[in-house]
Amino acid sequence: MFNEKLPSSEDNQEEMAVHHWDLIAHAIKRMNEEDIEPSAIPVESMIREEGDVDVDGSSGRINSFEQTDGAMVEVNRKVEEGGLSRVEDVIFHDKTGKEVFNLFSILPKDYVVLDEAKEGHDFMVPGSARIIVVTHDFLCSVNGRMIFLHELGHAYDYDEKPRSQSEMIDAMDGTAEKERERNAWKQAKEVVKIIRDKGVNFLPEGYEDSAMWEDFEEESIKQHNYREEK
Ligand SMILES: [Zn+2]
Numbered sequence: 511m512f513n514e515k516l517p518s519s520e521d522n523q524e525e526m527a528v529h530h531w532d533l534i535a536h537a538i539k540r541m542n543e544e545d546i547e548p549s550a551i552p553v554e555s556m557i558r559e560e561g562d563v564d565v566d567g568s569s570g571r572i573n574s575f576e577q578t579d580g581a582m583v584e585v586n587r588k589v590e591e592g593g594l595s596r597v598e599d600v601i602f603h604d605k606t607g608k609e610v611f612n613l614f615s616i617l618p619k620d621y622v623v624l625d626e627a628k629e630g631h632d633f634m635v636p637g638s639a640r641i642i643v644v645t646h647d648f649l650c651s652v653n654g655r656m657i658f659l660h661e662l663g664h665a666y667d668y669d670e671k672p673r674s675q676s677e678m679i680d681a682m683d684g685t686a687e688k689e690r691e692r693n694a695w696k697q698a699k700e701v702v703k704i705i706r707d708k709g710v711n712f713l714p715e716g717y718e719d720s721a722m723w724e725d726f727e728e729e730s731i732k733q734h735n736y737r738e739e740k
Pocket of ligand 1: 660664690691694730
């Protein structure tokens with residue numbers, strides 16, 4: 511966790527374009543270097559064995575793949591200033607190849623997703639920056655998708671209940687943080703249901719009502735405790 515002052519939307523536009531990505535790149539670098547406890551939850555792939563996969567040769571990022579239920583997932587990216595990779599769209603197709611749903615149509619307003627986190631270092635930039643940072647293969651496993659849903663849950667939660675000044679300053683306020691964690695998971699569960707209504711299996715069937723979902727919740731609370739003890 512870090513506490514840099516990030517530019518607000520009222521800041522001068524031109525200045526923001528320069529400082530914004532600079533600060534974000536710095537924050538990502540710091541986050542990726544942070545010491546973390548490895549997750550105890552085994553990785554479950556969302557890629558269908560022997561399905562079509564299109565990997566970008568130079569970056570190693572996956573452009574499209576067939577998920578376990580046979581639906582194609584297409585990821586569109588662009589490179590931001592300073593070389594940061596930004597995910598612009600995640601499009602789910604049906605079995606006939608027709609586009610059925612863009613996952614990013616449900617991102618809260620003005621949110622940006624960068625796939626620059628190292629494994630286990632996913633986070634959300636605090637303050638007004640509205641940036642979620644995930645690993646480049648976050649869509650390829652249940653684990654990566656759960657982390658994305660969790661960060662998305664935080665985004666919804668902060669939109670509904672903006673953080674107070676003191677919460678922003680003392681990002682390590684234990685009680686507030688745990689409450690935020692629970693809220694993020696609650697919001698995440700709602701998001702899964704919204705996506706299912708669009709006809710997309712973002713997670714394996716019934717996952718959101720399984721004990722595995724609970725394990726993720728407990729694990730994320732534990733991670734917070736671990737950070738606080740350091
Ligand atoms: Zn969280």
